[in-house]
Amino acid sequence: MKKLLLVPIIVLVTACSASTHLQTVQPDVSITINKYQEFVIEPSVEHTYSTTSFGQYRFKAESEGYEPMYGLMPLKFNGGYLAADILFFAPAMFFNLREVFPFYELDLENKEIRYKKNESDEWTVYKPSQAEIDRAVQYFGDS
Template sequence: MKASFFALPLAALLSACTATTSLRSTDPQLTVAVNDEAPLALGSPVKKTYNATSFGHYRFKATKEGMEPMYGLIPLKFNGGYLAADILFFAPAMFYNLREVYPFYEFDVENGVVRYKRNADDQWVSYKPTAAEQQHAKNYFLK
């Protein structure tokens, strides 16, 4: 009985450290690999769930036949709610889950940008990976 009493809150706490996002592309022939996951075909939007992180990155490689791959880091949002909960309930975790994926991403290899937004009705924010971010991701995928 005691084990299940502690297991349920622990499971709820751990599941709260993830976020689901929708990945799409301006080109239906585009595939995107994120970290060590298999490439995703973005002919239609794909929903994925990723862990929150403070120090890690989500590297990507976007490819389309006949074009040079696009490399970079997926922009992440700061989650102040996680910080407040960590401070109140489990202070040692406050440095491990401060950033998470945005709910919506759009990859545009032709223009070299990743667009993201918090809500479906929001305007897209365009992000162009820096040369250092591109090289970091390229090194990761070519290892």
């Protein structure tokens, strides 16, 4: 019986984060994600982020010669996690329904963030809305 209870706990613990590969079009881009994580992407970097149901990953990207870019990282929905949450531990739905995409590319010149699930997929282009930009600017205290 104890072994059966261990399986859902292991699934929940391992399903609480996702890794992503970040790259940029411009060289030497400094990015800050949710104030506490700042790093330079040169030319690419990989990071792991917690899953979330209601939260956002706000970002500020900067590179010499370009206006700073602000916005929210697009997140993907975890249908598999939802099914597991319903079957094993429904309260987990409040923590893990969305996660980062495995691949992102930032383009400061065009103010776009591109994302995809698989390396061989085509990029989906996303331009943060003015409301998202304003929220990120306010969050970083740059208003």
